[in-house]
Amino acid sequence: MTAQRRVVAEVLDGEHVHLTADEVHARAVAKLPEISRATVYNTLGELVSLGEVIEVSTDKRAKRYDPNAHRPHHHLVCAQCGAIRDVHPTGNPLSDLPDSERFGFTVSDVEVTYRGLCPNCAAA
């Protein structure tokens, strides 16, 4: 556990947000100016493998990193401004997929993304 890794972990711990790798890097630099982008990518990759952080691809551009990995949840995204909220739907989508629709796959995970307009963008 090096200083760099601690800083990256701190950035994600701080508030519960969904940051891109570049945003994580920017905030990490604020705490430890000489940290490099490569290290941020490495560390994020490790956190993901450890299951501490989830990669979310709600955005077409960049992956986002969600530190709220321990409580299963899904995402609600504003199609206009890109705002993201964590949501907890009832029911388990995995049980909605009958065997006949699994094509022999071993299905282990499901990711649900709701899209719509946030109150702000809907008003505008």
Place this chain on the structure above:
Amino acid sequence: MTAQRRVVAEVLDGEHVHLTADEVHARAVAKLPEISRATVYNTLGELVSLGEVIEVSTDKRAKRYDPNAHRPHHHLVCAQCGAIRDVHPTGNPLSDLPDSERFGFTVSDVEVTYRGLCPNCAAA
């Protein structure tokens, strides 16, 4: 409706697959050698706005284009080799999202991605 647009539409009509923009371009070039990448992107963008084609971001790298836009469906992706199948789960995830979890959003769409291993990769 120009020759270029017809070719792009044909490429997507042919078989029911999930192609990246580059794959679409490659196949379009086979039919109309002088077609440019920019035109393919433009045309794909228009098809998406028209609702003829769906953008799928199952892959971390490139967007994929799914011509099966008229029958609502979701996707099952192999975490290893990236194979994609269309699936039709029972139930409607939209109804699984209570008002209290909508944060004032106008929710209009939901995208479900199942992940797992395809028979091939599971065997290996």
Place this chain on the structure above:
DNA sequence: ATCCTACATTGGACTAAGTCCAAGTCAAGG
């Protein structure tokens, strides 16, 4: 306390995917 070694970090080059734009082309109407 010092040395070693393995691993972490750095920075810069590189790639992939996509966007943007100025200039060229083409078809249709006048």
Place this chain on the structure above:
DNA sequence: CCTTGACTTGGACTTAGTCCAATGTAGGAT
């Protein structure tokens, strides 16, 4: 036949991310 406007082209540019060789460092062994 000329003009107009939309479509297309190709290349430069941007963004996100990966790779790699060189350097630095933490912590165990001595």
